[in-house]
Amino acid sequence: MNTLYKKSCLRLLDFCNHDIKYIIDVASFLKNAKKNNKENLYLKNKKIVLIFEKESTRTRCAFEVAAFDQGAHVTYLGPKSTHLGYKESIKDTARVLSKMYHGIQYRGHNHEVIETLAKHSTIPVWNGLTETFHPTQILADLLTMKESLSSKSLSNISCAYVGDTKNNIGLTLLEAASLVGLNLRLVSPIQFWPNAEFFLKCKSKARERNGDIICTESIEEGVKNVDFIYTDVWISMGEPRKQWTDRIKLLQSYQVNSSMLHLTNNKKTKVLHCLPALHDDNTIIGKEIMNNNNLNNGIEITNEIFESNSDIIFKQSENRLHTIKALMVTSLIENFSY
The missing domain is CATH 3.40.50.1370 (Aspartate/ornithine carbamoyltransferase)
Structure with missing residues (x-):
């Protein structure tokens, strides 16, 4: 059925x-x-x-x-x-x-x-x-994690989400972790943490699956031994430029770079990004932000780390297709089986 x-x-x-x-x-x-x-x-x-x-x-x-x-x-x-x-x-x-x-x-x-x-x-x-x-992005991310670490179940995988952890990716990762038991670390300044009531609800639900969720300002605590580090752009189109500048100043030390990867103490840690990524100055927005904020090596992620993880990042993008197709097929075909 x-x-x-x-x-x-x-x-x-x-x-x-x-x-x-x-x-x-x-x-x-x-x-x-x-x-x-x-x-x-x-x-x-x-x-x-x-x-x-x-x-x-x-x-x-x-x-x-x-x-x-x-x-x-x-x-x-x-x-x-x-x-x-x-x-x-x-x-x-x-x-x-x-x-x-x-x-x-x-x-x-x-x-x-x-x-x-x-x-x-x-x-x-x-x-x-x-x-x-x-939700369609995080379903693709879960498929990507499962494919990349086939020896582990989702409940045995750890992921640090770094940056603005109260955005739509952060909130949906919280829901995913609560359902599948993913061990999730939300790593950001405290003003970017999700609503406490919602966070505690997801944390409690995750424990039923032997998962754990934490919020921390400490990069070292958040990324230690994780399987994945995940980030997203820090700005949204339509916001005032000053809001971009203020947010970048607050998040600048949370850029995904080689120093952060070193803190994982795990040479197999992979980096995820849901795209688009401001990893260089090859876009109008990227160039504007980097010039206005005296940045010369990406914004939320460095170009080096982005390119060295490009295979899995673009697999995430491809997997949007397959998980969306699965959503449509399962919700539209009454007697679907495979």
Whole structure:
């Protein structure tokens, strides 16, 4: 029995431990089938609508290619393509789209928008990113960790997330750790720690899986002996430039660099990044920030560390495709089995 049929994915705590492991296993199966040109078209003639109030590269490409691989059709609605919440209510939009499509992807800002979409839709809704949670990214990260350390279960893997630990990646990693028992260290200045009540809820739940979660300002404590160090950009588009400068000053000592890797005392530690990464000055934003802050070797991660871990970082990116495909297949096909 497929318990994920018609189930939305707004955040990882929508699922149980078994659901997460099942999605990852299905993603592995579909990835292997694609690699060997033996992919079955489970979603043939299904219709998917992709709502992007916030632009994207990896999320859009992953959803579109996953749908095309499976024989589904997609409609892309960009930031200025709909009346969502402006001329037509979110509730009414959900009811309109439910009559035309089999599934809705939403990527935007306020998490309440996707909650309203899901509440009034009769079809599955998938979160491509909100300011609060990014479940499709973390599902890809869990698959990447599992592939990279096949000898360990997720509950035996340790990961340090370094930087702004209360952003959507940090909060979603907390939910993931609480479900699969991942040993998670959130490493940042205290003002970047997540909400205490939410943190303690996830920590308590993780203990049921023999996992542990800590917050620490100490880089040495946070990264010691970890299997993975994970970071993300420190800035968000649309924020005032002064806010970028203030945040970079506070986080500058938490840059992922060779000194941090040395503190792990583990030569096998791998570095993850969900991209885009400001590891050099080859982007307009990267060059602007580095010039304005007197930086010459990346921002949240040095170019050396980024390039030496590029294989696994771009595997993370590829795995967005396979985990998103698994989400769509398991939620749209009632009798799916593999």
